[in-house]
Amino acid sequence: MKLEHYDLFIPFYSSTYTSKFLLGKYEQKEITQAKTKSYQVSSSFMYHLQHGQLYFKQAQASPIEIKPVLLFYGYVQMLKACILTTNPNYPENSQVLAHGVTTRKRKKATYRFLEDEVKVQKNGLYSLFLDKMFHMKHLEGEKYQMVSLLLQIADMHELFLTLQNKKVSIKGSGNVKVNEIEIPSAILDLYHMTSNRFEQYLESLNPSYKGVKVIEQRQNLIIKFKKFPNKLHSFPFLFNTKEEIFIFTERQKLSDGSLPELATHFLLLYNLSMICRYEAEWWGDLIHTFDGVDYPFIAQYVNIVQNKIPSLIYSYLLG
Structure with a gap:
């Protein structure tokens, strides 16, 4: 129960x-x-x-x-x-x-x-x-x-899609045991970045992401962290109530979501x-x-x- x-x-x-x-x-x-x-x-x-x-x-x-x-x-x-x-x-x-x-x-x-x-x-x-x-x-x-x-707030994104026809984020998956997050590789096209530039972007947003590695694998990116993102402060990744992981479809400035x-x-x-x-x-x-x-x-x-x-x-x- x-x-x-x-x-x-x-x-x-x-x-x-x-x-x-x-x-x-x-x-x-x-x-x-x-x-x-x-x-x-x-x-x-x-x-x-x-x-x-x-x-x-x-x-x-x-x-x-x-x-x-x-x-x-x-x-x-x-x-x-x-x-x-x-x-x-x-x-x-x-x-x-x-x-x-x-x-x-x-x-x-x-x-x-x-x-x-x-x-x-x-x-x-x-x-x-x-x-x-x-x-x-x-x-x-x-x-x-x-x-x-x-x-x-990741839990609000579905409502943004319904009411404003705005796809705010795409869904990924996480593996805490090996400190990995997997997201669709389409994010690189959306952000106009290479995998190396995406690594630099993540490091610039959150000090705990220093040393992150991004590996392209078929249709997905495998993001390897030294320590799995803390859901209390995981920008640019967001966790909803079900502990599902999302990332914005548009590149965010630090000031937009650093809280x-x-x-x-x-x-x-x-x-x-x-x-x-x-x-x-x-x-x-x-x-x-x-x-x-x-x-x-x-x-x-x-x-x-x-x-x-x-x-x-x-x-x-x-x-």
């Missing part, structure tokens, strides 16, 4: 297990007083995780009108648990308690969600978790458009939660009139994310 996502975390609801788990994380990072801090932090870690799951469980039973708020705040709680595995002193000041992103406060009459943007601020949870969890620095003032963020998937979800859910809290009229009209194409994208995304985020968080915690 398949476990529900909120059962994945059951082992963490033991202070003995969680203290030992945190101790291992802190010793790995050579944090001083690791044993004392792992004991002190274990309760906070467990409560953040539990509160996050309660929000997600409630979201699954709630109408779409309020789902984004529940999902965003549940996600924030889970992220705080993740940060505690790398920084036992969180939160160190009030600045890190802000969300760290902002959006347009007033929506125009012609507003469309897919065209909306969020902007990164200097301080807050967003920049903190990028730094602590993925060792990435963000650029203050950087903007991300909703349609660009949705394109980074880990967890960062993409943060930006999308932040904006959706702000809209359904502060743009009640537009949000109500969207849900009840089915105007334009925004609603299918939002509804599909919300359905996907309520299962996918707990799975990604679990993967992060287990390393």
Whole structure:
């Protein structure tokens, strides 16, 4: 029988297990007083995780009108648990308690969600978790458009094909045991590259792909990695909820998809939660009139994310 996502975390609801788990994380990072801090932090870690799951469980039973708020705040709680595995002193000041992103406060009459943007601020949870969890620095003032963020979610690609007649990606297959991904060799024509140039392209996008080898074999490319791509940050490869692998049909610039998937979800859910809290009229009209194409994208995304985020968080915690 398949476990529900909120059962994945059951082992963490033991202070003995969680203290030992945190101790291992802190010793790995050579944090001083690791044993004392792992004991002190274990309760906070467990409560953040539990509160996050309660929000997600409630979201699954709630109408779409309020789902984004529940999902965003549940996600924030889970992220705080993740940060505690790398920084036992969180939160160190009030600045890190802000969300760290902002959006347009007033929506125009012609507003469309897919065209909306969020902007990164200097301080807050967003920049903190990028730094602590993925060792990435963000650029203050950087903007991300909703349609660009949705394109980074492989589970959304079928809907792009249906609604916009846009084939966003092609499917590959992976073999974790031998650190290989196999994709159709047609990608070389789509990218206007040789296999050698494709190797260089992959290395330029992701430091963990250094030393990658691309071998042409009949109709496919065999891509050999030193270490199999981490689904939490695998650009330009994308993993869907079923762990299937995709690559974009169009060559992507680093700025188009360099974010880990967890960062993409943060930006999308932040904006959706702000809209359904502060743009009640537009949000109500969207849900009840089915105007334009925004609603299918939002509804599909919300359905996907309520299962996918707990799975990604679990993967992060287990390393």
